[in-house]
Amino acid sequence: MTLQQLYDVIVISETGSLNRAAEKLFVSQPALTSAVRELEKELSITIFNRTPRGVTLTTEGLKFLPYARQVYDQYVNLLEEYGRAERKRTSFAVSTQHYSFAVKAFVELAKNVDVSEYELAIRETRTQAVIDDVVSLRSEIGILYMNEFNRKPLMKVLNQAELVYEHLIDCSAFVYLWKGHPLAGRASLSLPDLLPYPCLAFEQGDTPLYFAEELLSTQEYPRLIRCCDRATVLNLMVGLQGYTICSGIICEELSGPDYIAVPFDPGSDPADSTMEIGFIERKNHIRSPLGEQYILEMQKYLQGEEDKRKGARDQDGEA
Numbered sequence: 001m002t003l004q005q006l007y008d009v010i011v012i013s014e015t016g017s018l019n020r021a022a023e024k025l026f027v028s029q030p031a032l033t034s035a036v037r038e039l040e041k042e043l044s045i046t047i048f049n050r051t052p053r054g055v056t057l058t059t060e061g062l063k064f065l066p067y068a069r070q071v072y073d074q075y076v077n078l079l080e081e082y083g084r085a086e087r088k089r090t091s092f093a094v095s096t097q098h099y100s101f102a103v104k105a106f107v108e109l110a111k112n113v114d115v116s117e118y119e120l121a122i123r124e125t126r127t128q129a130v131i132d133d134v135v136s137l138r139s140e141i142g143i144l145y146m147n148e149f150n151r152k153p154l155m156k157v158l159n160q161a162e163l164v165y166e167h168l169i170d171c172s173a174f175v176y177l178w179k180g181h182p183l184a185g186r187a188s189l190s191l192p193d194l195l196p197y198p199c200l201a202f203e204q205g206d207t208p209l210y211f212a213e214e215l216l217s218t219q220e221y222p223r224l225i226r227c228c229d230r231a232t233v234l235n236l237m238v239g240l241q242g243y244t245i246c247s248g249i250i251c252e253e254l255s256g257p258d259y260i261a262v263p264f265d266p267g268s269d270p271a272d273s274t275m276e277i278g279f280i281e282r283k284n285h286i287r288s289p290l291g292e293q294y295i296l297e298m299q300k301y302l303q304g305e306e307d308k309r310k311g312a313r314d315q316d317g318e319a
Contacts, residue, residue, distance in 0.1 A: 018050075094122050095142045096122065099247070101298070103124070106294065106297075109293055109294045112293070142281070144277075175194065176244050178259055179260050188264065199243060200233050214245050216245060
């Protein structure tokens with residue numbers, strides 16, 4: 001087994017094609033195929049399924065890939081530490097459910113990266129993809145939420161995937177909507193208040209309900225619209241007076257001043273109004289300096305938002 005073979009596997013997994021991987025690696029496709037077959041023979045496993053439409057990782061390949069990434073990343077770290085003429089750019093990636101505060105922390109990270117060259121990535125995506133990205137080390141860190149409904153099944157999924165979950169913040173639920181919405185001036189909103197308007201939810205594909213990003217995912221909404229990105233959600237808030245139920249931690253700097261978060265009134269079940277935001281990473285993974293910095297930026301921003309809320313609550317109490 002060679003480092004080049006490990007890198008070959010990594011590139012093939014990222015491109016999903018032997019031809020595209022060969023172009024990126026500047027080798028012929030037959031030579032690349034031969035190198036991978038030699039590695040598979042040496043390890044007595046099959047890493048890729050080969051089809052006319054490309055290649056996909058086998059179950060053995062999915063287990064092997066994170067180890068290949070770790071070994072190759074450590075090799076790159078050695079080269080960067082002790083120097084060479086052709087130095088690889090510093091890299092870091094995070095996958096997240098659709099949260100503007102996760103993007104805000106990423107922005108601050110990018111502003112403060114203390115190297116001349118880097119390659120960073122942030123992926124706002126479905127819950128299953130967040131988990132898959134961290135399992136394969138496509139992303140070092142994943143951001144997601146838990147509550148009383150999804151905690152037990154999600155923790156089972158994470159444990160089976162050898163991932164660990166770290167708590168960041170607990171927050172009450174808010175209704176997120178356009179500032180021109182008829183209900184925007186209310187002090188709080190309940191489900192009966194919201195029934196005449198479409199609920200907006202992020203598409204999760206063919207996955208169980210506990211993969212939903214929103215509270216009350218089991219609720220039967222008379223009007224429900226699913227979409228895939230935050231920009232579309234914001235457009236639908238304006239165009240259709242839609243709403244979504246979220247953490248209420250909204251980065252106005254990125255989302256703009258045209259949207260507000262109104263406290264959600266859960267009625268008789270307070271558990272329906274509590275969200276916990278956290279992050280996942282591989283078990284026993286050595287977090288990179290950029291990973292550490294990203295978590296610190298996230299914690300700093302979330303703590304600042306919590307302090308603002310506490311100050312607002314204190315002022316309301318005095319009033």
